[in-house]
Structure formats: structure tokens, C-alpha cells
Amino acid sequence: MPEPIKITFLGTGAAIPSLRRNHPAILLHYGGDYILFDCGEGTQLQLQKARVSPMKISKIFITHWHADHFAGILPLIESLHLSRRKKPLEVYGPEASRFIDALIELSYWGIGFEIIAHDCDEDKKIEKIFENDSYEIYAIKVIHSVPAFGYALKEKDTWNIDVKKAKKFGLTGIQMKKIKERGKIKIKNKVIKLEQVAKKRIGRKITYSGDTMPCKELFEFSKEADLLIHDGTFAEPMEKERPHSSAAEIAKLSKKYKIKKLILTHLSRRYKTTDEVLNAAKSIFKNTEVAKDMMKIILK
Ligand SMILES: [Zn+2]
Structure with a gap:
């Protein structure tokens, strides 16, 4: 039996958080590994709600350095330090070392554990940034207003x-x-x-887009992915172009690239319910869901 991959949406809002939607953060649990994708403000409290100790987190993948996607790192480091963490924490992202150095500068602490920053290569469209016996993680350059990456976890075939x-x-x-x-x-x-x-068992593939406009490379890499978690800031394309995606556009591409399941996240505050975004996508691509804070899914 394959190892279940458990995903918890800790935060699913865009830009300004609300009582219903926290800033972006997604927890992925595979075997003994706990990995965070983005770490917006309030991630620690969401982790507590999910009953997952932040001490378990080994890696954080930041899609881009807009505060709504990373502002939770500073207080998280503080808590880990106070909890006497010894295990290193790895942080990946565009120019991760510059931003991690800047964050560490902001406090008086002498941190009792190592923070290892990995800079994703901005000259590469797709780069393998991590590998262990079970899976690989790729950074995919996406299209946002600042340097930004999506991440894909590709399980190895067995x-x-x-x-x-x-x-x-x-x-x-x-x-x-x-x-x-x-x-x-x-x-x-x-x-x-x-x-x-x-008999060969094809490994599962999960992609998280972060903030991006529809990005061809991301879809090409995610072809037939078991799960695509994508920017669904708006329901329909905006009149004025924004560096985000709409549910309708992403649903079309998900159909074209035979994505098995689409979950839209990073919803604009303008939507009081999920109906508009969900309906815009579902009329095109049936296997769509809209993420909610604390929603959990398990890929078996
Ligand atoms: Zn954002």
C-alpha cells in the first residue's frame, strides 16, 4: 500500500486575511516528513488547531516573498527556539538566503538551531531542489509580480x-x-x-502553484497530476490584468492537461462564499474543490 499523503490547508486567503481565511500555508505530511508550503501570518496557530507540533516541520517552501506568504516564519522561528529545537530547519525560495538573513537580523535571539536557506535558481524554468528515497521536489518558475515559484512533489515510481x-x-x-x-x-x-x-506503480504527483497567472510550464510539468493546488484568486478573468489566476482559466487548463483533482485556493476577500469561484471552475472541470481553512485531504 502506498504511503498516504495528507494535506492540510492551514490558510487559504489572499492578501488581507479574514476571520474565515488565514494567510497562505499548506502542510504536507508524507511518512515521517512534515513540510510547509508558504508560511503566512498565523500559521503557528493554525498548526495548533491541526494538532501538529511545529517542531516536526523539517522544510518550508516559500513561493515568493510577499508578506502574506512568509510573515509567519519569524514567530515560528521564535517558538522553535523557545522550544529548544536542535534540528535544522530548511527554507527554500527565490533568494531565500537574503530574506532569511534579513528576518534573523530583526530579532535579538541567538537561535539554537541552524536555518539552512536554499535559493531556487531563477534562471531555470524547472529545477529539482530536493530528493530522498521516496520523492523529489521541483521548483517551477511561475508568473507573478515578483520572482515566484510553484512547487511539485513527485513520488518515485516503485x-x-x-x-x-x-x-x-x-x-x-x-x-x-x-x-x-x-x-x-x-x-x-x-x-x-x-x-x-x-508491476510498476507510478508515483503520485502534487503541484502547488503559489501566486501566479496561468503558467504553461507549470501545467506541462503537472500533466496528469493527482492533485493540483492552484491560485484561484478570482472566479473569472479580471478586466484589468492581475498577476493571479481565475478559476475559469485554471479549470480549462486542468482539463487540457488531464489533472486528476484541482483545488483552488488563495481566494479574494471579495467572495463571501465559495460559490462563485467553485461554479466558474466546475462548469468546465468537474473534479474541482475550493479550499477552506483547516480542510484536510488524504491521497491514498
Ligand atoms: Zn498572495
């Missing part, structure tokens, strides 16, 4: 050995392990390929 088949080929337990590592194995002068005894 092979599940069909033990019955493998035994037919005469493979022992150790040889099954070896064939998984090497892709093939030689037994009695006969080469057995992994695909002959195993």
Missing part, C-alpha cells in the same frame, strides 16, 4: 514484486531484493528483467 511469478523464475528472497535494485538479474546464464516479475 516496483512491486509478484512473488508467485518471481518464484516461477526461481528467484529467492535475496534475489528478489537484488532484481529490484538492479533492474535485472542473471540466473543460470539467463537474464531476468524486473518487468517480468514485478
